[in-house]
Amino acid sequence: MTDLTRSTAAQLAARIADGTVSAVEVTQxxxxxxxxxxxxxxxxLHVDREGALAQAGAVDExxxxxxxxxxxxxxxxxxxxxxxxxxxxxTVGSRILDGWVPPYxxxxxxxxxxxxxxxxxxxxxxxxxxxxxxENSAFGPTGNPWDLTRIPGGSGxxxxxxxxxxxAPLAIGTDTGGSIRQPAAVTGTVGxxxxxxxxSRYGMVAFSSSLDQGGPxxxxxxxxxxxxxxxxxxxxxxxxxxxxxxxxxxxxxxxGSVAGLRVGVLREFRxxxxxxxxxxRFEESVDLLRExxxxxxELSCPSFDSALAAYYLIAPSECSSNxxxxxxxxxxxxxxxxxxxxxxxxxxxxREAGFGPEVKRRIxxxxxxxxxxxxxxxxxxxxxxxxxxxxxxxxxxxxVDVVVAPTTPTTAFPIGERADDPMAMYRADLCTIPxxxxxxxxxxxPCGLAPEDGLPVGxxxxxxxxADDRLYRVGAAVEAAFEAxxxxxxxxxxxxx
Amino acid sequence: MTVTELVSYEDALTSYDPVMGLEVHVELxxxxxxxxxxxxxxxxxxxxxxxxTCLGLPGALPVVNAVGVESAVRIGLALNCEIAEWCRFARKxxxxxxxxxxxxxxxxxxxxxxxxxxxxxxADGEVFRVGIERAHMEEDxxxxxxxxxxxxxxxxxxxxxxDYNRAGIPLIEIVTKPITGAGARAPEVARxxxxxxxxxxxxxxxxxxxxxxxxxxxxxxVSLRPHGREAFGTRSETKNVNSLRSVERSVRFEIQRHxxxxxxxxxxxxxxxxxxxxxxTTTSGRVKEExxxxxxxxxxxxxxxxxxxxxxxxxxxxxxxxxLARRTRLREEWGISAHEMQSALNAGAIDLVVATIAEGADPxxxxxxxxxxxxxxxxxxxxxxxxxxxxxxxxxRVAALVAEGSLNDKLARQTIEGVLAGEGGxxxxxxxxxLRIVSDEGALGQAVDDAIAGxxxxxxxxxxxxxxxxxxxxxxVMKATRGQADAARARQLILERLGAAE
Numbered sequence: 001m002t003d004l005t006r007s008t009a010a011q012l013a014a015r016i017a018d019g020t021v022s023a024v025e026v027t028q029x030x031x032x033x034x035x036x037x038x039x040x041x042x043x044x045l046h047v048d049r050e051g052a053l054a055q056a057g058a059v060d061e062x063x064x065x066x067x068x069x070x071x072x073x074x075x076x077x078x079x080x081x082x083x084x085x086x087x088x089x090x091t092v093g094s095r096i097l098d099g100w101v102p103p104y105x106x107x108x109x110x111x112x113x114x115x116x117x118x119x120x121x122x123x124x125x126x127x128x129x130x131x132x133x134x135e136n137s138a139f140g141p142t143g144n145p146w147d148l149t150r151i152p153g154g155s156g157x158x159x160x161x162x163x164x165x166x167x168a169p170l171a172i173g174t175d176t177g178g179s180i181r182q183p184a185a186v187t188g189t190v191g192x193x194x195x196x197x198x199x200s201r202y203g204m205v206a207f208s209s210s211l212d213q214g215g216p217x218x219x220x221x222x223x224x225x226x227x228x229x230x231x232x233x234x235x236x237x238x239x240x241x242x243x244x245x246x247x248x249x250x251x252x253x254x255x256g257s258v259a260g261l262r263v264g265v266l267r268e269f270r271x272x273x274x275x276x277x278x279x280x281r282f283e284e285s286v287d288l289l290r291e292x293x294x295x296x297x298e299l300s301c302p303s304f305d306s307a308l309a310a311y312y313l314i315a316p317s318e319c320s321s322n323x324x325x326x327x328x329x330x331x332x333x334x335x336x337x338x339x340x341x342x343x344x345x346x347x348x349x350x351r352e353a354g355f356g357p358e359v360k361r362r363i364x365x366x367x368x369x370x371x372x373x374x375x376x377x378x379x380x381x382x383x384x385x386x387x388x389x390x391x392x393x394x395x396x397x398x399x400v401d402v403v404v405a406p407t408t409p410t411t412a413f414p415i416g417e418r419a420d421d422p423m424a425m426y427r428a429d430l431c432t433i434p435x436x437x438x439x440x441x442x443x444x445x446p447c448g449l450a451p452e453d454g455l456p457v458g459x460x461x462x463x464x465x466x467a468d469d470r471l472y473r474v475g476a477a478v479e480a481a482f483e484a485x486x487x488x489x490x491x492x493x494x495x496x497x
Numbered sequence: 498m499t500v501t502e503l504v505s506y507e508d509a510l511t512s513y514d515p516v517m518g519l520e521v522h523v524e525l526x527x528x529x530x531x532x533x534x535x536x537x538x539x540x541x542x543x544x545x546x547x548x549x550t551c552l553g554l555p556g557a558l559p560v561v562n563a564v565g566v567e568s569a570v571r572i573g574l575a576l577n578c579e580i581a582e583w584c585r586f587a588r589k590x591x592x593x594x595x596x597x598x599x600x601x602x603x604x605x606x607x608x609x610x611x612x613x614x615x616x617x618x619x620a621d622g623e624v625f626r627v628g629i630e631r632a633h634m635e636e637d638x639x640x641x642x643x644x645x646x647x648x649x650x651x652x653x654x655x656x657x658x659x660d661y662n663r664a665g666i667p668l669i670e671i672v673t674k675p676i677t678g679a680g681a682r683a684p685e686v687a688r689x690x691x692x693x694x695x696x697x698x699x700x701x702x703x704x705x706x707x708x709x710x711x712x713x714x715x716x717x718x719v720s721l722r723p724h725g726r727e728a729f730g731t732r733s734e735t736k737n738v739n740s741l742r743s744v745e746r747s748v749r750f751e752i753q754r755h756x757x758x759x760x761x762x763x764x765x766x767x768x769x770x771x772x773x774x775x776x777x778t779t780t781s782g783r784v785k786e787e788x789x790x791x792x793x794x795x796x797x798x799x800x801x802x803x804x805x806x807x808x809x810x811x812x813x814x815x816x817x818x819x820x821l822a823r824r825t826r827l828r829e830e831w832g833i834s835a836h837e838m839q840s841a842l843n844a845g846a847i848d849l850v851v852a853t854i855a856e857g858a859d860p861x862x863x864x865x866x867x868x869x870x871x872x873x874x875x876x877x878x879x880x881x882x883x884x885x886x887x888x889x890x891x892x893x894r895v896a897a898l899v900a901e902g903s904l905n906d907k908l909a910r911q912t913i914e915g916v917l918a919g920e921g922g923x924x925x926x927x928x929x930x931x932l933r934i935v936s937d938e939g940a941l942g943q944a945v946d947d948a949i950a951g952x953x954x955x956x957x958x959x960x961x962x963x964x965x966x967x968x969x970x971x972x973x974v975m976k977a978t979r980g981q982a983d984a985a986r987a988r989q990l991i992l993e994r995l996g997a998a999e
Contacts (some may be wrong), residue, residue, distance in 0.1 A: 084556045324599035
């Protein structure tokens with residue numbers, strides 16, 4: 001490992017800009033790191049060596065011509081394999097897209113390229129982003145760099161693991177119920193779910209349209225903010241994209257402060273199912289906020305008790321419809337097309353072979369929940385619960401500026417431990433799901449290691465919709481205080497691979 | 498399949514009261530599709546007007562076509578509907594290979610327009626009011642072509658070709674309330690409704706609404722109930738009835754078929770049926786054992802549509818004069834009967850006549866040419882009147898030449914023939930073909946003198962007072978001038994020269 005792979009994105013960008021290192025050298029260093037460790041970690045599904053070097057070369061040429069470079073030009077990035085990339089395979093962690101090479105770039109992909117960011121490759125994920133461990137990938141699990149026998153979180157386990165194993169300084173994830181924040185928490189990295197509509201969903205393969213949100217992943221708050229600014233902003237191709245200026249996230253990340261801030265702590269996020277070490281680190285975080293000058297207010301959001309149930313009706317319902325297009329007619333896997341079968345039979349065989357068990361489970365759940373006669377009881381009630389969650393957040397944010405909570409109830413669990421217990425798996429997103437239901441914004445950053453297992457614990461900061469900058473202001477202050485206390489970033493305590 | 502002897506139409510109506518429901522899909526003539534920027538040009542090479550969105554590629558998202566929404570609101574207003582203050586799109590989920598996403602983006606319980614009506618005029622001038630339940634926005638599917646099966650049906654086909662050019666083209670689905678009280682005139686009402694709706698759509702300029710091009714497609718629901726009963730009977734739904742004549746025939750057939758089944762003590766199966774243009778019958782399609790479950794839910798990829806009231810009122814104020822009102826006004830201006838106006842409507846001549854009058858022709862002459870000679874030629878060529886290569890201005894010019902005495906009817910027809918043959922405008926054709934009536938005294942006098950000289954016996958008869966014989970000499974003059982003489986003037990000259998009087 002070289003200092004290039006240990007550097008933050010901000011440091012790399014500065015060095016590339018002043019010419020002390022070339023973008024190609026930076027990319028080569030990260031490709032070498034991937035070669036060295038990814039066989040063990042399995043963060044990447046596809047490494048685009050040539051594309052990455054070409055993109056890096058273009059940045060170097062641009063600099064040589066004296067053109068102005070963007071704030072992250074030349075910095076490598078790991079892209080979750082849920083974003084379409086023109087000419088580069090996109091699998092969404094599923095066999096069903098076997099052989100599909102998208103003819104178009106997602107808006108996020110396009111913005112990354114335009115910013116001169118070097119896309120190293122596509123990262124592993126739970127199939128169609130359904131899962132909290134990356135074990136549901138059709139291409140095998142990803143290991144947590146802190147302990148390769150444990151899960152790196154999910155669905156964006158590949159993106160988080162690539163950061164924690166220094167294969168990339170930046171990554172992109174998507175967060176439908178916690179798929180950015182929970183992997184960040186269990187890998188000791190930073191992940192942000194922007195306000196719903198803050199980052200374009202165009203070209204992001206849909207799981208649950210009303211909940212899905214792409215966002216930045218990084219090792220530091222500032223890096224996440226720099227990336228946030230690149231990918232956020234209105235996109236006319238996404239009708240749900242917010243047509244408003246991007247909140248000043250970078251400025252906030254450079255000016256961390258919590259003085260005078262009112263911070264809410266929720267009664268609902270504790271108790272049964274929460275690991276003692278997670279709660280301990282969370283309490284310490286709250287104490288730290290007080291020390292830094294914040295006023296802590298205890299709040300209750302009773303509707304959050306039904307958030308998980310509502311989520312597991314809404315998300316499967318939308319997914320059952322979103323995934324209907326995978327029918328073997330136009331792209332991807334096609335099974336049984338031997339001239340003897342009807343189109344319907346080919347579709348059926350393909351879906352049988354192409355989707356994994358969790359995806360099938362959710363398609364069936366959703367199909368059932370939307371069925372006539374059951375719609376009101378399931379989908380309808382879930383929407384009502386969603387409205388209540390949103391109102392509870394509104395009431396909370398009438399009293400406080402941000403809410404803090406554990407990101408996930410436990411530290412990284414062993415691979416295989418919850419594979420046969422979907423409910424246990426779903427509980428990993430207990431603290432993150434309400435944010436998606438309400439369309440708010442939230443961030444997870446490391447707040448220490450759990451004493452009992454030495455694994456990272458995440459602190460979640462939640463802000464109202466459109467106040468993404470508030471997350472970075474608070475996050476930067478907390479990050480600085482913790483690192484001052486620890487003497488180094490938490491990741492430096494991770495074992496060498 | 499059991500073959501049921503049909504009951505005569507009259508007998509069916511003696512026992513039963515028909516109830517209809519019509520669902521019409523109108524393909525809007527927008528430049529781009531409903532949810533993406535792809536072109537909508539008809540007849541393009543298959544799959545050349547597609548993009549990630551209308552192909553349903555992973556990750557692609559829809560964006561609503563503002564012109565599509567505006568068209569829907571205008572149609573709703575023209576149908577006297579209320580316009581929703583807030584409505585959403587919904588996903589209608591079902592698998593079909595020509596539907597790229599395997600759901601159709603449509604509207605469900607929140608249509609953009611609802612609770613309206615359309616007045617339709619029957620051939621005898623009676624006006625029948627058809628209630629409109631709703632008009633909603635949705636997208637078209639792609640097109641499947643089945644290869645190797647009989648008559649393009651999927652059954653027995655070896656494979657199918659899919660063309661997604663049509664996928665995503667905006668559709669407005671217009672659903673009537675149950676149409677009751679039409680009695681024996683039900684088939685005529687159904688036809689008149691679709692015809693009036695087509696006129697309405699065209700007058701708004703939102704679609705050409707050509708049924709033969711699939712731009713206006715009709716599903717016809719029919720049920721019967723015994724006279725005096727409130728509750729509706731079980732309905733059948735005849736799909737894709739795609740001409741006005743077929744709408745009328747299919748309703749008539751279904752009334753007879755239902756009556757036969759019910760009369761035998763049978764029950765009508767709720768099913769979709771196919772109409773056969775060749776023999777005017779319907780056959781069973783898919784039996785709807787239970788209502789298909791489309792699992793509708795609000796489309797999360799689109800934001801709600803909330804037409805501002807001020808905008809809606811602006812659109813309302815900008816609506817053109819609607820077709821029925823216009824025809825009623827024109828009937829008065831032209832002094833014609835409801836039946837004559839119906840003929841003009843059926844011939845597609847109204848706009849042409851109006852335009853010809855605007856070019857200076859009098860209404861009678863304008864109607865005469867369009868509905869007579871030109872309608873005959875259009876019919877011969879199996880083309881629409883408006884497609885003939887002659888303009889209202891040119892027809893008006895022909896009428897003017899007749900009015901000033903430069904052409905007679907026969908010469909006028911020849912002039913029109915020349916214009917249609919591409920020989921130029923009316924004046925050019927008259928000039929090139931030398932069609933102008935010969936009325937100058939010199940040429941005509943010479944022809945008269947020649948006729949008298951060439952027919953001395955007839956001339957003598959006339960001199961002797963047999964004026965009726967002058968016709969023969971006029972005939973000779975006309976022959977000599979190849980029909981271009983002013984016949985009345987020729988007769989006058991003949992009588993003058995022979996010293997005879999009428």
